[in-house]
Amino acid sequence: MSIGNVVIGVQTVNPVFFLATSVAIGLVYLSIIYALAVSFGYIGKGIAVLLVIMQIPGASGIYPIEMMPDFFRSLFPFFPFTYGIDALRETIGGFYGLNYLRYMAVLALFAALSFAVGIFLRQRLGNFSRLFNSKVAETGLFLSEDVQILGSRRRLTQLVQALTDREKFRADNARRRRWLDLNHRTLQWAALSAGVLGTMVLFVVGSVFPDAKASVLGLWGLLLLIVMAAMVTVEYINQSVTYGSEVVDLPDDALKQALAEEEVAIRSDARLDQLEKQGQNA
Template sequence: ESGQLASSVRAAAGSLPAGSSERAALEALADSLDERTRAASTALDALTAANDRAQSSAAALSDAASALDGAVRQATSGASAYSTTLFGTTLPAVNDALDALAETSSALSGALEAQRLLVAQTGLVIDQLDATMDTAASTVAETDRLFAGLESELGIVYNDVLAFGTSDALSRLVGEGGLDADKIAAFMASPTEVVTEQLYPLNAYGSAMAPLFMNLTFWIGAFMLLVIMRQEADGEGIPGLTLAQRYWGRYLFLAAIAVMQAVICCVGVLALGVQTVSAPALIFAAALASLAYLSIIYAFSVTLQHIGKGICVVLVFAQIPGATGLYPIEMTSPFFQSIYPLFPFTYGIGAMREAICGFYGGQYVSDLLVLALFLVLFMALGLLIRPLMANVNRMVARQVRDGGLFNGEDVDIPVRPYRISQIMRALSDKDTYATALQQRYATFNRWYPRLMKGALVLGVAVPVVLAVIFALTPTEKVWLLTGWLIWIIVIFVALVVIESLRFSFERQLKLESLSDASLIDLYGATADVERAACMDARDAGFGGRERACARDAARDGAEGEEARHE
């Protein structure tokens, strides 16, 4: 169309006059249209060629995409098959092979270790065999020499027998009938005859064991009296009641019950058929043993409170095997053979055995005297030591009651007063006394948690170590058990001492808040308490203690006058 338009324009220009400007313009326009037509034709040809190339490229790309898609599909299926083969067959087989290799290596290592041990053991066995062969060789040589000597001796005996047989000496010795085979057999079967003579016959095994269980009953009965009933006697309604009178009153009340228990027990065992050569002697020994055991348990209980009761429990367990109740003391361990004379059960059981089996010399009276000695000694312990433990017992009773784990009982003993020296130091220079006391108390407070933790750790660690030693060593077990019990007692005592020190510091710190007049009055109260202690000692019948108290009272009186004067 552009070429036709150029021809039309050129025809129009030919109709115009030559040389005119309009004709020139139209010819120029026709030339321009021809150029544009040619350019458009050239561009159209180029576009046609490009289109042809694009179509061929698209076809080639489509073929390549189809080939790529086929290749990808083939590769995917191949990879899936390979993965299935790899993870489903190859890797499990490799793992199984590695496991088998590891097991084989372990077995081989164990076999090598066993072979090394076997080689070492074989070397030891060979060394022992070598030594044994040397010993056997020397033994065989020695045996050969012995046999040579025996052969010569047998030859001599043979000649002697032949000579003896040819003579008539044998017939003269055994008679014409020869040796009596029955008598020789009887002699060989029983060369000796034992004739048993019972010095103290018993009707039953129970009669022999009755003393042990009766003494055990008396001890437990006395202990239960202190557990069930009050061990303190108050002075309500009885003015002027001293500590000694309280102690004697409570003991005599419990003693009446203990004697009734002993009598009932003796009557019961006699009714059951236990043998006795003297029933009154048995009942008297039982009553005295009960009183002695009650004296021991009562003294421990009122003097050391719960710790004393624990000691009583330990004592009963120690006395069962160690007081000749089960076996003769010669059949027990050296430990029990060394300590059995210290047990009251030893003498209680001995006295009752005398009354049951029969009397031997003065053994019955000797055992009763020792029981009476136990009674007196522990009675003195309770009367003299108990007032000295007043503050400690009050502290322990208060802490037991506050703890809520055990039943606590109030201690009716008056609080021990401050020492005269403490009151005098406070009177002389209260500020210096308070400063020094506070410094000591601060030092104690720094050490108090460490001491308590150390006691707790040692209280657990030492028994554990002893238990390990008990299980792993052939050490005599009774020594380890005794050491364990002693250590527990030591820990309890250490804890009581630590708490007593803290309690004492707290009491002494109260002195700095008192006036001089109050301190002087406190001094007078202290002297009154000391005089009351002297009266208790006098009432208890301890003359030495009474004289010592008199000397202390005189000395304290002089110091009191000096303090009042100042």
């Protein structure tokens, strides 16, 4: 699209900077979306869609931010679109001081944060994403995506605890199991009820204050993501306790083998074939 703008004669003070900035901005946005998708799965994709919807009016892409509701003005400095749009405006209307460098520096910070999220949370949230995808598949409404996890599904801390003090780990895991058996359904219904009640409240607010519909829509999307995350978190804790029950009954040799596999999976210098083998065995 940027090349097309130059071809049809859209005025820019520097076409080279305009094209280069467009490419850089696109890569930053791609990094953010990819990091969210690989780290949080379907929830991350939902967050990415919500970000796009909220940034179109909230990053001065349609109207000046001064004309938007307070909700969007408060979020304006935190949107990557804000700095991408301002950087492109510099290449179109002219460079003023160091504004262009400041906008690009903030975008570079967004990209760095995205890489950090993807690198450090991808492996740690693998079980969470796999569980969420399995629950989505059970509905039959969406196609589930496989989540490859390097290493086993067991948590490293569980393996270490079972090796150091098996009886204490057994007692703690049994206590968590009893608590979950008593509160599992209650927590799920509480999250679902909060989502329904919150939706009703937002519907009333949107009906009473028509000018706030954009803000209400953004809050409703955020509410849905929070409710889904809460329900899956409860299931994740339940799954963690189930895995803990499996770990506590493993013999010491099997625990040491599993611990060695986890060490290979988290080492940055591990060979690719080793990592692929651990992922296939997960």
